[in-house]
Amino acid sequence: xxxxxxxxxxxxxxxxxxxxxxxxxxxxxxxxxxxxxxxxxxxxxxxxxxxxxxxxxxxxxxxxxxxxxxxxxxxxxxxxxxxxxxxxxxxxxxxxxxxxxxxxxxxxxxxxxxxxxxxxxxxxxxxxxxxxxxxxxxxxxxxxxxxxxxxxxxxxxxxxxxxxxxxxxxxxxxxxxxxxxxxxxxxxxxxxxxxxxxxxxxxxxxxxxxxxxxxxxxxxxxxxxxxxxxxxxxxxxxxxxxxxxxxxxxxxxxxxxxxxxxxxxxxxxxx
Amino acid sequence: xxxxxxxxxxxxxxxxxxxxxxxxxxxxxxxxxxxxxxxxxxxxxxxxxxxxxxxxxxxxxxxxxxxxxxxxxxxxxxxxxxxxxxxxxxxxxxxxxxxxxxxxxxxxxxxxxxxxxxxxxxxxxxxxxxxxxxxxxxxxxxxxxxxxxxxxxxxxxxxxxxxxxxxxxxxxxxxxxxxxxxxxxxxxxxxxxxxxxxxxxxxxxxxxxxxxxxxxxxxxxxxxxxxxxxxxxxxxxxxxxxxxxxxxxxxxxxxxxxxxxxxxxxxxxxx
Numbered sequence: 001x002x003x004x005x006x007x008x009x010x011x012x013x014x015x016x017x018x019x020x021x022x023x024x025x026x027x028x029x030x031x032x033x034x035x036x037x038x039x040x041x042x043x044x045x046x047x048x049x050x051x052x053x054x055x056x057x058x059x060x061x062x063x064x065x066x067x068x069x070x071x072x073x074x075x076x077x078x079x080x081x082x083x084x085x086x087x088x089x090x091x092x093x094x095x096x097x098x099x100x101x102x103x104x105x106x107x108x109x110x111x112x113x114x115x116x117x118x119x120x121x122x123x124x125x126x127x128x129x130x131x132x133x134x135x136x137x138x139x140x141x142x143x144x145x146x147x148x149x150x151x152x153x154x155x156x157x158x159x160x161x162x163x164x165x166x167x168x169x170x171x172x173x174x175x176x177x178x179x180x181x182x183x184x185x186x187x188x189x190x191x192x193x194x195x196x197x198x199x200x201x202x203x204x205x206x207x208x209x210x211x212x213x214x215x216x217x218x219x220x221x222x223x224x225x226x227x228x229x230x231x232x233x234x235x236x237x238x239x240x241x242x243x244x245x246x247x248x249x250x251x252x253x254x255x256x257x258x259x260x261x262x263x264x265x266x267x268x269x270x271x
Numbered sequence: 272x273x274x275x276x277x278x279x280x281x282x283x284x285x286x287x288x289x290x291x292x293x294x295x296x297x298x299x300x301x302x303x304x305x306x307x308x309x310x311x312x313x314x315x316x317x318x319x320x321x322x323x324x325x326x327x328x329x330x331x332x333x334x335x336x337x338x339x340x341x342x343x344x345x346x347x348x349x350x351x352x353x354x355x356x357x358x359x360x361x362x363x364x365x366x367x368x369x370x371x372x373x374x375x376x377x378x379x380x381x382x383x384x385x386x387x388x389x390x391x392x393x394x395x396x397x398x399x400x401x402x403x404x405x406x407x408x409x410x411x412x413x414x415x416x417x418x419x420x421x422x423x424x425x426x427x428x429x430x431x432x433x434x435x436x437x438x439x440x441x442x443x444x445x446x447x448x449x450x451x452x453x454x455x456x457x458x459x460x461x462x463x464x465x466x467x468x469x470x471x472x473x474x475x476x477x478x479x480x481x482x483x484x485x486x487x488x489x490x491x492x493x494x495x496x497x498x499x500x501x502x503x504x505x506x507x508x509x510x511x512x513x514x515x516x517x518x519x520x521x522x523x524x525x526x527x528x529x530x531x532x533x534x535x536x537x538x539x540x541x542x
Binding site: 074075076095096098100101102104105106108110111112121122124125126127151152153 | 443445447451459462
């Protein structure tokens, strides 16, 4: 492993002892789609621990099952084998207790609702959850103060995704699951939202799992990068990014950053 | 229909339009109508067309003046038949569509029957219903309802199903119940589809009522059309036809106003 000291394979956290520090525990998970002849193994023997309060990005070639893993944690995809615990609960229980929120690649806003009414949606359905943040303050947090009454059709793609993030935060989730949320945005908007996501992460202390297919995005956002290999989807390496928590876009031009992305790129080539 | 669904935000602020602008906007249509009517009067006059064969616009205007009372008293039965048929036909279609969306079995059982009913020419059903229900209001209302029914059923089913998988995923992550998905998402997303059908129905229900009046009635615009034809009272016939058209335009306008009130958002899915 000719990798620099900056990007090192993290030692898997000891399983039993520090359970309290694990937000999401994935144990030997298989996910198989379809029946017998047409069965496709999306994930095979995946195990990983996501530390509480961390920001973990998930990177891998298409078809490596990174989205499937995120959806399995969110109780959107049933497991074929293995176990997932979210804050010590089953994914279904965690979903009912609103322990996590999900941000999709499309903003999936309801087009007839204004920005603020979209943010309120989680409070109106599924029991609403107990704790909640003030929708207006969340729109301010994501930089949309003054656009509360705007309909989704009146907002740009980046603004719509900001509303989706505010909506995800309204139930004060402990974990935020993000499935390529900025994948459809242009690079400038994407850079800006990356910086803002880091700020929100620091301000709220939420554990974030972030799927992306962009190497710089994975390295810039992540404290850890979970690299997955494809056919079948499995863990390649759980890389720890040794960069300061406070990150600026200019950091991406530093030697340290380039060494990390080079290491990630090598890992992907081996997949 | 599509142009209304795609209306631009600017058009909803007609107040911003100056009178001069609005006049210039309507100018071509006004000139075209005036030109056609003048051309019609000229042909009738130049070729000395007998009035019983084709009356000129001035004859028709005279009929509106002389037979105004007759037209007015025959307008109301047709109006009520059309409106009642519109309400019942669409109500049944909407309820049936909701049932279909909740039960695959119901859809499989009754959809083919609905298609079959739609293929029977309305003019062939009319005598049957007159035989069963006599010459009162009921058969006319049923025929007006029958003609509204099918387009609304098809569009409503399509609208209720026009929810993206991502939106359903979102509602699942929020642990929303089936009824919450129905009221918060499906009903709203079906509205543009529903109104596309209602606008068709608002004009066809008048046709249904008039056809029913042809078969067995001595009141209503349909009966007046038959009577005027048999007595060679061509100006009255033309005036009746214009009155029927005005009724359809009136209903269409009412539905369009309701649409703009209820749907502020834009969709690209409705054709």
